[in-house]
Amino acid sequence: MHPILEVLHLRKRYGAVEAVRDISFHVEPGICFGLLGPNGAGKTTTLEIIEDIIKPTSGEVLFDGHRRTASFREEVGIQFQHTSLLNFLSVEETLKTFARLYHRPADLEEIIDRCDLADIRQRRNDRLSGGQTQRLMLALALLNQPRLIFLDEPSTGLDPQARRNLWDIVGQFKAEGRTLILTTHSMEEAEYLCDKIAIVDQGLIIAAGSPAELIRQYGGMNSIILPKTASTRIPPSLPFAVEERDEATLVIHLDEIHQGLQALMEMDIDLRGIFIHSPNLEDVFLHLTGKRLRE
Numbered sequence: 001m002h003p004i005l006e007v008l009h010l011r012k013r014y015g016a017v018e019a020v021r022d023i024s025f026h027v028e029p030g031i032c033f034g035l036l037g038p039n040g041a042g043k044t045t046t047l048e049i050i051e052d053i054i055k056p057t058s059g060e061v062l063f064d065g066h067r068r069t070a071s072f073r074e075e076v077g078i079q080f081q082h083t084s085l086l087n088f089l090s091v092e093e094t095l096k097t098f099a100r101l102y103h104r105p106a107d108l109e110e111i112i113d114r115c116d117l118a119d120i121r122q123r124r125n126d127r128l129s130g131g132q133t134q135r136l137m138l139a140l141a142l143l144n145q146p147r148l149i150f151l152d153e154p155s156t157g158l159d160p161q162a163r164r165n166l167w168d169i170v171g172q173f174k175a176e177g178r179t180l181i182l183t184t185h186s187m188e189e190a191e192y193l194c195d196k197i198a199i200v201d202q203g204l205i206i207a208a209g210s211p212a213e214l215i216r217q218y219g220g221m222n223s224i225i226l227p228k229t230a231s232t233r234i235p236p237s238l239p240f241a242v243e244e245r246d247e248a249t250l251v252i253h254l255d256e257i258h259q260g261l262q263a264l265m266e267m268d269i270d271l272r273g274i275f276i277h278s279p280n281l282e283d284v285f286l287h288l289t290g291k292r293l294r295e
């Protein structure tokens with residue numbers, strides 16, 4: 001299957017700042033591709049170049065194997081963070097207004113239903129909560145039945161329930177064979193939604209792969225963290241790396257948690273107060289960038 005999107009050696013310079021230094025990746029159709037990176041890494045700049053909102057200093061973007069043409073805008077959906085909505089329009093009027101911009105608008109009722117806007121369709125834009133505005137922004141991005149959808153930090157400001165609903169909607173897009181590209185600061189969101197992730201730092205992709213691949217490669221080992229009192233009897237012959245984290249805590253690093261637990265139980269060690277940690281994308285991120293996702 002040939003990629004729906006190819007990003008080739010993008011660079012973007014703003015005066016002395018090189019926001020994007022040499023970014024290349026490709027995206028197969030039907031997947032959710034995530035760009036993760038610390039603040040100022042160059043994610044939004046990359047996205048805006050791909051969306052054809054800003055021009056790169058150099059590099060190229062191919063859509064369906066070809067340079068983007070005027071019809072590109074008809075095929076992609078962009079969820080903007082800060083589109084200025086006309087305050088005096090209702091949700092429904094806003095959707096109808098934007099739908100007129102497209103040759104092939106989607107069925108409005110379906111979009112209203114999908115983005116859970118039925119109860120607020122008559123509400124004025126300036127009376128919407130943050131989550132409701134996000135849902136309207138998503139609905140606007142879907143009006144042209146896009147094959148490729150861009151979401152820039154889609155769940156910022158959403159409560160857990162609204163976030164979950166958004167994730168369900170993204171799941172439906174994928175099931176329909178649409179492709180998504182998203183940026184996020186949420187490790188949980190990336191791990192849940194993304195089939196493939198590129199980690200961006202200082203304008204470069206420093207690692208890419210599926211969440212599982214990245215975790216395997218960069219996440220480190222599983223660990224069992226246990227209070228030192230319980231571990232006084234741990235023999236030095238234990239077949240795992242044991243590290244003294246601080247005065248009160250030991251950390252055992254190992255490949256298989258259950259083997260470690262079994263060994264500890266066989267040694268009759270008090271397992272109360274233990275904590276098990278399996279590597280996740282946060283660990284990958286910290287390992288690669290030296291930063292937590294939000295810093």
Ligand SMILES: Nc1ncnc2c1ncn2[C@@H]1O[C@H](COP(=O)(O)OP(=O)(O)OP(=O)(O)O)[C@@H](O)[C@H]1O
Binds near residue numbers: 040045046
């Ligand atoms: N229009 C601009 N003019 C000058 N510098 C810019 C401009 N837009 C972005 N930058 C700079 O380019 C770099 C990358 O910014 P960008 O917004 O792409 O990062 P980001 O990864 O999206 O960050 P965040 O997670 O904070 O949104 C930053 O140093 C930023 O200050």
